[in-house]
Amino acid sequence: MTMTTPSSQLYYSYLHALLFISAMGVLTLLSSPKIQAEESINDKTLLVGTYSCPPFVMIDKPDDYQGLTFLLWDNIATNLNLKYRVKELPLKELLEAVASGKLDVGLSCISITPEREELLDFSHSFYETNLAIAVKQKSHWETFTGIIFNKKLLQILAIVAIAASTVGGIYYLLEHRVNDKLYSMQSRSARLVEGFILGLLFITKGPFNYYEFKTLTGRVVTVLLAVFTTLFIASITAVLASSFTLGLINNDIKGPNDLDNVLTGAKESSTSSEFLTNHSIIHKTYPTVSDMLSALNNGEVNAIVYDDAILRYQIKKAQSKGVFEQLQVLPYQFEKQNYGIVLGENSPYDEEINRELLQFRKSNQWKKTLIEYFKIK
CATH class of the missing domain: 3.40.190.10 (Periplasmic binding protein-like II)
Known part of the structure; x- marks a missing residue:
């Protein structure tokens, strides 16, 4: 008959407790979502949603998905040994399906936004662009009429006409009685026209020769206007060039x-x-x-x-x-x-997908494919 001492009983109790705690720890680890996800990631056939968005997703015939996004995804799926099947959905329905768990992944040219991040998870960005218009x-006739009736051009012509009339009027008052060279017409109306032409030439071509004018006041005005007209002509030229260029290319x-x-x-x-x-x-x-x-x-x-x-x-x-x-x-x-792969919240695939995505983005294959798609002859 074997007798057990109190110390040996204590030892066996301690050993049983230790074995129980170890067993519970192993069960906890095995039952954790992360371990289960890692074990099942290759067993499940993922349901992937997409829609046509050339050159990122191109669907020339049923079940034939090409483009930059699927090049990236096929590389990820191959390296992670993922099985998947594809379902085509409009963008709004695709996002809702991933958010509700009906889809595991969304692939196309889908921008990462704060609003979408509230309901979904995204991979790292795999392509960056901007909005554009x-x-x-x-047509040639529309371009011609657009230039002729350009509001800015009409405003500038009005300013030039007013400035020419003002300058011509000043010189007319100062010079028309004493300067037969500049005012050679007999009638008053004709001399007024000559005055306007003089002002227009002064405004558009720059100052005349100082000695063309007979009166001292006329010569002083010529010097003062020389600075003004130089700046005026430069400003008008810049505004007109900008207005015409923009009018030609972008419909204002x-x-x-x-x-x-x-x-x-x-x-x-x-x-x-x-x-x-x-x-x-x-x-x-x-x-x-x-x-x-x-x-x-x-x-x-x-x-x-x-x-x-x-x-x-x-x-x-x-x-x-x-x-x-x-x-x-x-x-x-x-x-x-920023385009990303759409994932459900707390997706078990995000770390693996991001790792493969970042790796592929650095590859020569990705860089060469980008050049091929966007260099269209």
């Missing part, structure tokens, strides 16, 4: 502030539409970028606002096929856009 170029739209005065279009549920709404700019919305471009080309709107990279790509692509030849993107960029 596209317009339809004027110089930036977002000018969109208040024209019919504007944007893609529905997009950051460009949100931007216009936040700036109280009334606009029409269209389901796709192609619809927007068609509306602009057909004259339904005077300008459209969307991501610069996408507008430039799609317009150049269309023009290479002989379509939308009068459309152009203006050189005014605003409101930076």
